[in-house]
Amino acid sequence: MSNTEKRRLWRDVSVFDGLHTLPEPMAVITQGGRIVSLVAMHDFVEHQAEGCDEMGRGGVMTPGLVDCHTHLVFGGSRADEFEARLEGVGYEEIARRGGGILSTVSATRDASEQALFELAKPRLEALIADGVTTVEIKSGYGLTVKDELKMLRVARRLGEALPVRVETTLLGAHAVPPEFENDSDGYIDLVCQEMIPAAAKEGLADAVDVFCEKIAFSVAQCERVFEAAEAHGLPIKAHAEQLSNLGGTAMAARHGALSADHIEYLDAAGIAAMRQAGSVAVILPGAFHTLRETQQPPISALREAGVPMAVATDANPGSSPLFMPTLMLNLVCTLFRLTPQEALAGMTAHGASALGLKGEGRIEEGARADLCVWDIDTPAALAYAVQPGRLRQRLFQGELTHAI
Numbered sequence: 001m002s003n004t005e006k007r008r009l010w011r012d013v014s015v016f017d018g019l020h021t022l023p024e025p026m027a028v029i030t031q032g033g034r035i036v037s038l039v040a041m042h043d044f045v046e047h048q049a050e051g052c053d054e055m056g057r058g059g060v061m062t063p064g065l066v067d068c069h070t071h072l073v074f075g076g077s078r079a080d081e082f083e084a085r086l087e088g089v090g091y092e093e094i095a096r097r098g099g100g101i102l103s104t105v106s107a108t109r110d111a112s113e114q115a116l117f118e119l120a121k122p123r124l125e126a127l128i129a130d131g132v133t134t135v136e137i138k139s140g141y142g143l144t145v146k147d148e149l150k151m152l153r154v155a156r157r158l159g160e161a162l163p164v165r166v167e168t169t170l171l172g173a174h175a176v177p178p179e180f181e182n183d184s185d186g187y188i189d190l191v192c193q194e195m196i197p198a199a200a201k202e203g204l205a206d207a208v209d210v211f212c213e214k215i216a217f218s219v220a221q222c223e224r225v226f227e228a229a230e231a232h233g234l235p236i237k238a239h240a241e242q243l244s245n246l247g248g249t250a251m252a253a254r255h256g257a258l259s260a261d262h263i264e265y266l267d268a269a270g271i272a273a274m275r276q277a278g279s280v281a282v283i284l285p286g287a288f289h290t291l292r293e294t295q296q297p298p299i300s301a302l303r304e305a306g307v308p309m310a311v312a313t314d315a316n317p318g319s320s321p322l323f324m325p326t327l328m329l330n331l332v333c334t335l336f337r338l339t340p341q342e343a344l345a346g347m348t349a350h351g352a353s354a355l356g357l358k359g360e361g362r363i364e365e366g367a368r369a370d371l372c373v374w375d376i377d378t379p380a381a382l383a384y385a386v387q388p389g390r391l392r393q394r395l396f397q398g399e400l401t402h403a404i
């Protein structure tokens with residue numbers, strides 16, 4: 001019997017199902033890459049255990065974590081920028097001086113596809129070791145057709161090489177490249193007329209993203225990118241309202257964006273547009289922490305409006321060189337007062353929705369057996385302590401990929 005076809009049984013586990021903690025200890029059985037039985041322990045009858053491998057008792061079971069916003073593929077390091085920022089130079093100032101994202105662009109252009117793959121693999125392995133079973137990986141450090149496609153190919157290869165589902169996002173509109181320094185509209189032409197069609201033709205992008213900000217692209221330019229994405233049947237998302245309020249989120253929502261990400265400066269009109277469109281708010285505490293931002297995302301207003309909130313690492317070389325999803329659970333609670341349950345939902349069910357995988361990131365009968373069992377007593381403990389080594393078991397598509 002293959003590893004996946006085995007029937008596996010966990011007893012007495014506390015289950016966080018992607019949205020809530022179930023009220024009593026459960027027995028869970030998986031088979032054939034799916035969860036086939038989820039019953040309260042007091043309803044469990046012993047004959048259900050027949051033919052099952054006993055996987056253990058107790059602990060906390062969650063869906064495999066969904067990291068819905070990362071920039072894992074890049075060349076070079078930005079340690080020098082980290083030091084400059086500690087001395088008081090701001091992120092926007094560094095970008096204006098041609099550093100920041102553009103310094104990673106230069107290192108990424110210089111790196112071969114194989115070199116980028118080898119650099120990104122241990123980063124992704126770190127996420128996997130912390131419970132991730134689905135990850136989004138963006139391009140955005142190539143900024144030519146050739147180099148953006150190179151990044152997306154690396155992302156696809158990572159998903160083939162490692163036990164994790166990779167969703168790719170084309171972020172051609174991340175920064176204005178040096179060769180278009182005084183012609184950002186010309187660069188948007190390239191993104192719309194060449195980059196998006198090429199990525200779509202090769203099936204390399206699952207979505208299209210933009211950076212709508214003063215140091216990047218205007219609302220009107222981002223809207224052109226969305227129109228091109230729509231013409232190629234690709235869903236859209238946006239980095240918006242991170243450093244100022246330009247209204248990019250409301251525009252993205254009008255185009256049916258899967259998500260608006262960062263959104264520290266989001267206003268009431270933006271929240272209303274997101275609610276109407278059903279867009280997910282992706283909260284990125286790693287960038288807020290690293291950049292020592294002061295403007296908090298409007299968590300209470302999002303909560304009151306019923307806009308789902310996802311949480312992600314934003315793992316990247318500049319604004320969030322943090323490759324530990326469970327740290328984000330802690331930061332988003334500590335910095336923004338999400339409850340631990342909201343944080344966990346943000347990195348499971350709502351993270352999946354931000355990738356267009358609605359209904360995934362759940363533990364329920366029939367769901368994919370992408371799940372984690374943790375050596376903790378309550379789901380809240382995952383956000384409470386920042387402590388590597390608590391992942392007892394990880395299943396990807398029903399296959400056991402990690403066990404201690």
Ligand SMILES: N=CN[C@@H](CCC(=O)O)C(=O)O
Pocket residue numbers: 071100101104211239242287314316317318319320
């Ligand atoms: N905000 C824009 N883009 C990335 C940062 C990339 C970088 O600094 O290299 C982000 O999500 O934080």
Ligand SMILES: [Zn+2]
Pocket residue numbers: 069070071239314
């Ligand atoms: Zn980002």
